[in-house]
Amino acid sequence: MSDEEEIILANLSDDELVEQMMDDLYDGLREEIEESVRILLARGWTPYDILTKALVAGMTIVGHDFRDGILFVPEVLLAANAMKGGMAILKPLLVETGAPRMGKMVIGTVKGDIHDIGKNLVAMMMEGAGFEVVDMGINNAVEAYLEALEREQPDILGMSALLTTTMPYMKVVIDTLVAKGLRDDYIVLVGGAPLNEEFGRAIGADAYCRDAAVAVETAKTLVARKHNQMTAG
Amino acid sequence: MTDALTELLATRDWLLADGATGTNLFNMGLQSGDAPELWNADEPEKIRALYRGAVDAGSDLFLTNTFGGNASRMKLHAAESRVHELNRLGAELGREVADASGRRVIVAGSMGPTGEIMAPMGSLTHALAVEMFHEQAEGLKAGGADVLWVETISAPEEYKAAAEAAALANMPWCGTMSFDTAGRTMMGLTSAAMVQMVDKLAHKPLAFGANCGVGASDLLRTALGFVEAGASLPIIAKGNAGIPKYVDGHIHYDGTPDLMADYAVLARDCGARIIGGCCGTMPEHLRAMRAALETRAPGPRPDLDTIKTRIGGFSSAVDGTEADSADAPTRRGNRRRRET
Numbered sequence: 001m002s003d004e005e006e007i008i009l010a011n012l013s014d015d016e017l018v019e020q021m022m023d024d025l026y027d028g029l030r031e032e033i034e035e036s037v038r039i040l041l042a043r044g045w046t047p048y049d050i051l052t053k054a055l056v057a058g059m060t061i062v063g064h065d066f067r068d069g070i071l072f073v074p075e076v077l078l079a080a081n082a083m084k085g086g087m088a089i090l091k092p093l094l095v096e097t098g099a100p101r102m103g104k105m106v107i108g109t110v111k112g113d114i115h116d117i118g119k120n121l122v123a124m125m126m127e128g129a130g131f132e133v134v135d136m137g138i139n140n141a142v143e144a145y146l147e148a149l150e151r152e153q154p155d156i157l158g159m160s161a162l163l164t165t166t167m168p169y170m171k172v173v174i175d176t177l178v179a180k181g182l183r184d185d186y187i188v189l190v191g192g193a194p195l196n197e198e199f200g201r202a203i204g205a206d207a208y209c210r211d212a213a214v215a216v217e218t219a220k221t222l223v224a225r226k227h228n229q230m231t232a233g
Numbered sequence: 234m235t236d237a238l239t240e241l242l243a244t245r246d247w248l249l250a251d252g253a254t255g256t257n258l259f260n261m262g263l264q265s266g267d268a269p270e271l272w273n274a275d276e277p278e279k280i281r282a283l284y285r286g287a288v289d290a291g292s293d294l295f296l297t298n299t300f301g302g303n304a305s306r307m308k309l310h311a312a313e314s315r316v317h318e319l320n321r322l323g324a325e326l327g328r329e330v331a332d333a334s335g336r337r338v339i340v341a342g343s344m345g346p347t348g349e350i351m352a353p354m355g356s357l358t359h360a361l362a363v364e365m366f367h368e369q370a371e372g373l374k375a376g377g378a379d380v381l382w383v384e385t386i387s388a389p390e391e392y393k394a395a396a397e398a399a400a401l402a403n404m405p406w407c408g409t410m411s412f413d414t415a416g417r418t419m420m421g422l423t424s425a426a427m428v429q430m431v432d433k434l435a436h437k438p439l440a441f442g443a444n445c446g447v448g449a450s451d452l453l454r455t456a457l458g459f460v461e462a463g464a465s466l467p468i469i470a471k472g473n474a475g476i477p478k479y480v481d482g483h484i485h486y487d488g489t490p491d492l493m494a495d496y497a498v499l500a501r502d503c504g505a506r507i508i509g510g511c512c513g514t515m516p517e518h519l520r521a522m523r524a525a526l527e528t529r530a531p532g533p534r535p536d537l538d539t540i541k542t543r544i545g546g547f548s549s550a551v552d553g554t555e556a557d558s559a560d561a562p563t564r565r566g567n568r569r570r571r572e573t
Contacts, residue, residue, distance in 0.1 A: 069549070072414070072421025073387075077354035112266035117348055117419075138309065139266050163255070166266075211414075 009036050014043065018054045025058035026065075028078025030085040037086040047090045048099035055086050056102070056130050059216075063125070067213040073121060076212070080128030087130065102129065103223040106148045107158035108136030110169040115162035118192060118212075122158060125212040126219065131156075142176045149186065155223050158215070159205075161192040171203035178204070187222045189215060236405040237379040238339050238439055241293065242467060246531075247501050249523050250471055250509025251287035251295035254343070256486075257515065258283060258298070268310040270302045273322035280323070284330040288338055290516040291523035294507065295331075295338065296382050299323040299373060300345035303365045305357075317372040324376025341382035341407065342373030344395060351390045359394055366398030374402050383408035384444050384471070387419040389430050400436035407507075409444040409469050412455045416552020423553035424458025431466065442469030445511045447548040448476045449488060449496040453503050453540050454547055458554045460504040460534070470505035472496060474513035475545075486513025490521035495544050497522035502532045 009032065012020055017036055024032040033055075040050050062079045065071040071079075094101075105126055109119050116138050123133045134152050136144060149157060161167045170190050177183040183204070190205040200208025206222060209215035241248060258269050261279050272280055280298050287295040302320045304313045312319070320342070327340040347365060349357040370381055381404050383395040392408055399406035410418050410427055417423050422430070424443070431441045441464075443455040452472030459468050475488025488496075493510060500508045508526070510518055541547065 069415040069417075069551075069553075072417065073419055074354050074421065077350065081354070112264070115348070117350070120350070 010039055014040070014045075018057075021054045022058035022061060025055070025079050025082050026062055028075065028082050030082040033082045034085045034089060037089050041089075041093075046099070047093040047097055050086075051090055051094065051099075051102075051130055055083055055090075059083055059128050059130075063129070063213040063216050067211065067217070076128075077121075077124060080124045083128040087127070102131045103156060103219065104132040104134070104152065104154040105156040105158055105219065106134045106136060106145075106152050106154040107160070108140040108145065108148070109138040109160045109162075110166050110173065111139055111141045112169060113139065113161045113163050113166035113192075115192075116160075118162065119158075119160040121212040122160070122191060122209070122215045125216050126158075129216045129220065131216075131219065142173050145173050146176070146180075146182075149182070154186065155226065156187045156189060156219055158189045158191070160190070161195070167192065167195060167199065168203075170205070174204045187219070187226060189218060189222075191215060236439070237337070238294070238341075238405065238407070241337055241339060242439070242506065245293070246506070247526055248293040248339075248507045249291055249497075249519065249526060250341075250469070250507050251292045252290075252474070252510035252514025252516070252519050253512050254283065254296065254298055254300060256513055257286060268301060268307065268312065269298055270300075270307065270319045270323065271310065271312065273298055273319050273326065274315075277322070277326055280326050281330055284327055286516045287519060288330055288334050290519035292509070292519055293338060294341055294509075295327065296341045296343040296384070297323040297327045297373065297376075297378060298343070299369070300343045300384070302372070303344065303347055303369045305347040305349055305365055306345070316368050317375070320369050320372025321376035324373045324378040328377035339379045340377065341380050342370070342376075342378030344369055344373070344381055344383045345385050346387065346391060351388055351394075359390065362391060362394035363397045363401070366395045367401045370398050370402035370404055374404055378404075380404070380439065381406035383438075385409070385411045387411060387413075387422075389420065389422055389427075392430065393434065396434045396436050396438070399438075406436075406438050407440045407442075407469060408438045409442045409471060411445040412443050412451065412552070413446045415549035416451065416454060416458075416547070416554075421553075424455045425462035425554045428459055428462035428464045431464075438466065440467035440469050440507055442471070442505065442507070444469070444471035445473060448473055448545065449492065450540050450545045451548050451552075453496065453499055453535075453544075454537060454552055456500060456503040456505050457534070457537070458552060461554070464504075467506035468504055469507040469509075470500040470503070471507075471509040471511045472500075473511045474515075474518055477513070488513060488518070490518045492544055493518040494521040494525035498525050498529050498532075499535055499540060499543060501526060502535050504534065 021036045066076050159170045188205045191209040197208045207218045299320045307313045331338040331340050351357045386392045449472040456470050474486045
């Protein structure tokens, strides 16, 4: 039985080890992920390849199973925690080697809204997928968003609202960005329990994200598209 | 000693609970971002009006304005030192309105989630969660609440912590969870798993069930799940008045009083004993629900198709209780594991 067998990570071939890392991410095994990252580094893998081919690829599987209702928040949080262990090793090396970034997100709950659990989940999942996340916390006025965007220069602005009374404030923020000619500088993603796609379109967001897994998928797609446009343009 | 809710349940087949708290308070001028609990001290007349709205519409039980009254949530408003006071005041105002109603009305001390993720995934320890819920429970008890009412919980660990806190406060309690993620709670708990969890508690609730979530149809599917899992305790159904829609710059819930009346009768047919609304449920909805429960005869337990036809479809094809069916999603199989 393979379940009983002790796996010596260092004895696995590169391909087997990457497979194993995907399994270990799925199972939220942080120490094993850290060990595997060190092994791949010692074998001469670039930090960027480890990030994209092992960690992000593994988290994509977790994200899909979360989206499909197979995994739930507790498992996803453990997986994200394991991913974070690997990222802690890779992050300084990625900076050193000037590897391309996945992208950066500024995220916050809008003014009037004090609910933050959904926003926190998105932040954790985005970090798990390799994005840099700046969390502005709860109850953010439009000025706070503008200030954070100016300071952080992110690729993505994420806004969350749980209350029906605070959802319209997202439109205030987007309208302000439009008025200042800043709207097209950022990908704007919105989320929160009572929202839907129709609302996202109505207020001028790039996308509504039903849950944290969809947020990650959407962020990856839209960031890639933005990079392509920049290359083409 | 028997408590007031147990006595009332013994004499009645069904009880009408209340509707929305937040929706009503915003209509009275509560500003988004402010803590509703502060109004227990600052705007007592508005809180009395909130409670009276439910009582006058025929509710047998209403929840106090203390949903976010735990130290973790109050800290966001720098009011964590006022937990006991604000909960006591919320319950005292409730006691006053209930006692003046001229009939037996239960004051249920609302206790919502801490908003934090519990260990090992998050930072909130079991001991700290129990302590926070206990502090809130003592305030509600001091204010004269008949029963503690734990609601909108997602994590089984948090539900258990609240149960322990109720035991420490020596109070009867009820507890509902929010099934908002493909028929499960955000943390993945199914209706059937909640029944098993409740069965194992040392300090059992008087009644348990579901509140909030996604619309009235989903909530009834959850109630059916409780019954099919062999629930022995009375079941609570407190669903939202439909689903929020964005129309002309405003949000409104699409559930009409007629729809909520149908929902209430179906909830009773599903096996629920305590029936109420949640977000978007206003006094006019409660009146229609009361009238329907009083005038329409109980029917057979509805199946999912009947619910769908009567009050609308579900948010997901399955809800996690159909483990053996072909539709059930499965975890990736045969994953290799390291020896631990």
